[in-house]
Amino acid sequence: MLIGYMRVSKADGSQVLDLQKDALIEAGITPDRIYEDLASGRFDDRPGLLSCLKAPQPKHKSSIIEPVSTEPAFNNNLQTSSSPP
Secondary structure (H helix, E strand, O other): OEOEEEEEOOOOOOOOOHHHHHHHHHOOOOHHHEEEEEOOOOOOOOHHHHHHHHOOOOOOOOEEEEOOOOOHHHHOOOEEEEOOO
16 A cells, blocks of 8 residues: 655745646556645644544555655655565
């Protein structure tokens, strides 16, 4: 099971999640398993991240794909790490 998380720093609409979401979907993550936050990185309250971290089930293999950037060239270097089954 793949789970994704995306965040932008500004919730005022000047930053969008579209490119991050596209990259996560292209990596094989289904939209219902993608979590998001629209908040500055300096705040600790990130409900989307908390939901993302709670989503893996013990019986499933979990993978973390990181990092995802709004820069398409950066996304060519997505790194994947997997927990043991």
